Amino acid sequence: MALGLVVGVMLGDQAAALEIPAKLVLRLLGALAPPLILLAIMQALMRAHLGGRKALRLVTLLLTNTLVAIGIGLLVANVLQPGSWSNPSPAHAPAKAAAGADPLALFLDNVPKSIGGPFSDNGAVMGVIFIAVAMGVALRSLRHHEVRTVEDLVHVALTSLITILHWIIDLVPLAVFGIVASIVGVKGFGDFLALGGFVVAVLAALTLQAGYYLIRVRLGSWAPPLHVLRGVRDALVMAFSTGSSTATMPVTYARLRENVGLREESASMGALVGANFNNDGTALYEAMSALFVAQLLGMHLTLSQQFIVVVTSVVASVGAAGIPEAGLVTMTMVFKAVALPTDYIAMLFTVDWFLDRCRTAINVMGDVTVSCLLDGKTREPPDTRGP
Numbered sequence: 001m002a003l004g005l006v007v008g009v010m011l012g013d014q015a016a017a018l019e020i021p022a023k024l025v026l027r028l029l030g031a032l033a034p035p036l037i038l039l040a041i042m043q044a045l046m047r048a049h050l051g052g053r054k055a056l057r058l059v060t061l062l063l064t065n066t067l068v069a070i071g072i073g074l075l076v077a078n079v080l081q082p083g084s085w086s087n088p089s090p091a092h093a094p095a096k097a098a099a100g101a102d103p104l105a106l107f108l109d110n111v112p113k114s115i116g117g118p119f120s121d122n123g124a125v126m127g128v129i130f131i132a133v134a135m136g137v138a139l140r141s142l143r144h145h146e147v148r149t150v151e152d153l154v155h156v157a158l159t160s161l162i163t164i165l166h167w168i169i170d171l172v173p174l175a176v177f178g179i180v181a182s183i184v185g186v187k188g189f190g191d192f193l194a195l196g197g198f199v200v201a202v203l204a205a206l207t208l209q210a211g212y213y214l215i216r217v218r219l220g221s222w223a224p225p226l227h228v229l230r231g232v233r234d235a236l237v238m239a240f241s242t243g244s245s246t247a248t249m250p251v252t253y254a255r256l257r258e259n260v261g262l263r264e265e266s267a268s269m270g271a272l273v274g275a276n277f278n279n280d281g282t283a284l285y286e287a288m289s290a291l292f293v294a295q296l297l298g299m300h301l302t303l304s305q306q307f308i309v310v311v312t313s314v315v316a317s318v319g320a321a322g323i324p325e326a327g328l329v330t331m332t333m334v335f336k337a338v339a340l341p342t343d344y345i346a347m348l349f350t351v352d353w354f355l356d357r358c359r360t361a362i363n364v365m366g367d368v369t370v371s372c373l374l375d376g377k378t379r380e381p382p383d384t385r386g387p
Helices: 002-047 054-080 093-098 102-110 125-142 150-170 172-187 190-220 225-231 233-242 245-260 264-276 280-296 303-317 326-337 342-375
Strands: none
Touching (some): 002 326, 054 190, 054 264, 054 342, 125 150, 225 245, 233 245, 233 342, 245 342, 280 303, 280 326, 303 326
């Protein structure tokens, strides 16, 4: 970001061409998003051990928490209006200037917009080659993996796509440099005022969501909220530091059992099973991002369009726990659902690295809340607790 600011000031309008890396990353994320979400949801549903009397309550809690998170996000975005904190031009000026770079633009045009797109276009040979090379290299580490069941097949397909996604994520710092330089060089610092407002709005919404969790724990569980926070602080810190709720799952489960003292069934269903579906922070961020970009462009999203954002955010958040940078991946689908230009997601690259950690901590806090609510208002007797 710092290097992008300096280069943008130095190059001025000429920095517009540096937006190409960000456009490439967006094109690749847009291509990967549908199959990634499809396979992630399939795997989450196949592997989830849902059964018994608590299964229905688990699903109800997960859906309620996600809807409340999205509602809080939309409320804060509508009240604070962070996208209107500056007056950017409605057209994306860097994109026009970058289009003059013929060789790079030609290369970008050959990058497939979707996995299946090149196969429906007989002339898109380069797109097929891109997919073949990427999948071939990604599958090299899985070529000896046995495929005996449908679950094995889905696992291999999802793992290969996540391998490719890791390659794309490695390009994000370069994309951040390019988009910061192009914005500063062509449009000045006005957009960053709006981005600052967006960060403040998201943090305010996440704080409200955390307060909602503590109230739910206070009213629906035997465990005092402060006792729960102290008990799971290692998991929250790990979630913030790694940005991965999947990597944090074992720590969350262990702290719920050892420090908080929840029953094994409650801790496992909330922290292990529920974590595959419970991504409240991510869903909140998706909804707020859509409203922010709409405000930035001077567009008004009607109630019906905001309802579409809610539905798409809920669906996109299911199974997203195992996808790195899930917020950026699924955001392309949310934007397309309400006809917002996905080019503006590139601007969010500059702050996503920080907000991703914050919303991951909220995701884990949501898992903790679900576990506490499943445990009920009666504590397990001391003589029946595990080690």
